[in-house]
Amino acid sequence: MGQGAGQVAADEGDAPDALLGTEATDAVPQSYAVAEDAKEEGSKPSQPLRRQRHSVVHLLDDDRTQLLRTCFCPWATLQDVLNADAVCKRWHQLSREEQWMEMSIxxxxxSASLRRGLWRHLSAVQEIEQRYQHELGVASAAEAFEALLHQPLSQAKISEIxxxxxxTYPSHRRFEGQEGAEGRAELQQVLQATVVAEPNVGYCQGMNFVAATLLIHLGSASDAFWLLLALLESYHYRFVFAxxxxxxxxxxFQFAGIVQRCLPRxxxxxxxxxxxxxxxxxQCVLTLFSYSLEPDLLAYVYDAFFLQGWKAVFRIGASLLAFLEEQLLQMSLEDISHHLHQCKKHLRLPQRKGQLAAAFRVLLRFDVGLGSLEELESAFQLQRLEVLLSQVSLTTDLDVQAGKRLVQQPQTR
Incomplete structure (x- = not known):
């Protein structure tokens, strides 16, 4: 998985080099920056950087530190962490060591005002924009997007999109009826530009829902396009849609393995x-839960995905099934298939604005480590190898174990 922006200095008095996006975050105070990403287990989360030289508190005793950990940090918003970090050296140190930024996410x-900049930072999208600007000979990401839109595309592909x-979200206000004509036109542009930029990937069903979710929460077609491109590149989604x-x-296979471990009954x-x-x-993988969750709640799901990558998909997918477990245990095969296909109607998750964060926290009830995903990847590769070997006519005994050793180094991202 591609890395986010490089770590910036965190010593007192250093000025920030990379903000959550000067261009990308109009509502983010200019004195805050995000340093590292935490898209893989064991890495440090993105951290803010204060600009002022003077700190209000230089040292917290153990009791006060514990109070922060247990009573404040679990409920702190990302903006809270950024604000406090700007004035408190000890807070900054603890937030780095204990991943308070990741905790808040x-x-x-x-908040909606920080989301665009956070996604851009975690996905390292600026690097992708700059590469296309150089290749197309334009001065901005918006111009690069327009240049891609003017490149030829077959009428058959345009019609398919x-x-x-x-x-796509036919009842959502952004795309519904005459009022949604502009939103549908923007979604068409995002998908057409993606096909031009990624001809080896092309267009695949499911991509439309991911693009539409990005468009809803980012506002502009250009922003949605670049973040979709970042998903394809930095999170290996191009190999899902290709x-x-x-x-x-x-x-x-990994999804099924996680369900087996988390929900054995x-x-x-x-x-x-x-x-x-x-x-x-x-449905979960191809649409990033668009069939299962409403767009407002999906904003929080994308926060987790941009931060944790595929771990977030498996955690949330297993949690959705946990919500439905008691119902599914009473059903026949035919009823199960229908129920899962219509699971958005049966989940009954809170949908009001003030309840979305609480609903999202429940969706992360299971922990999934990279070690588990790597074990499942190895098991998948071994299974594929055994199937391949069973289809080959051999004249002599083949040491299957020797062949299996070729797939013992997983590359899960």
Whole structure:
């Protein structure tokens, strides 16, 4: 997975080099910056950097520090952490050591005013924009987007995208009826520019929902396009959407493995009824939960995905099934398939603005480590190897174990 912006100095008196985006975050105070990302377990989370030379508090005793950890930090918003870090050296030190920035993001503490800059930073999208600006000979990301839109695209591809645009969030105010004509036109532009920029990926169903969610929360077609491109590059989504969907089988296998570990009773019930989670997993992976969750709640899901990558997908997917577990345990195979396909109607998650952060925290009830994903990746590769070997006619005994050793170094991102 691509890394975010490089770490900036955090010593007292240093000036910030990279903000959450001077261009990208009009509502973010200019004195705050984000340093590192935490898209992989064990790495430090993005951290703010204060600009002032004078700190209000230089040292917190153990009791006060513990009070911060237990009573304040679990409920602090991202803006709270940024504000306090700007004036408190000890806070800055602890927030780096204990990943308070990551905690605030995963607790649903990202406000709409900070979201655009946070996503841009965690995805390292500015590097992608600069590369295209250089290749196209233009001065800005917006101009690069327009240049891509003016490049030729087959009418067949345009029509294919247009059909799906009209099926994307048809009841959402951004895309509904005559009032939604502008939103649909912008979504069409985002998807067409993506096909031009990524000809080896092209267009795949599911991409329209991801692009539409980005458009809803970012506001402009240009911003949505660049973040979609960042998902394709930095988070390996190009291998999910590319012809033949080469990465999708692995992600579905990992999804099923996480469900087996987190929800063993439900897993046994599904297996006994001969039900496969493949279709539900496809929906979760290809649309980033657009079939399961409302766009307002998806903003928080994307916060987690930009921060944690695929770990967030598996954590949230398992949690959705946990919500439905008692219902599914009473159902037949046919009913299970229908229920999962319509799970948005059955989840009954809070949808009011003030309740979304609480609903999001429940969606992260399970922890998924990179070690577990790497084990599942190895198991998937071994399974593929065994299937391949079973299809080959061999005249002599083959040391299958030797072949298996070729796939012992997973590359999960």
């Amino acid at each position: 995963l607790n649903g503490g990202v 247009e059909r799906d645009v009209h099926r 012809p033949g969907v080469p990465l999708l089988p692995l992600r579905v 439900l897993w046994r019930h599904l297996r006994e009824d001969g039900h496969s989670l493949e279709i539900f997993a496809h």
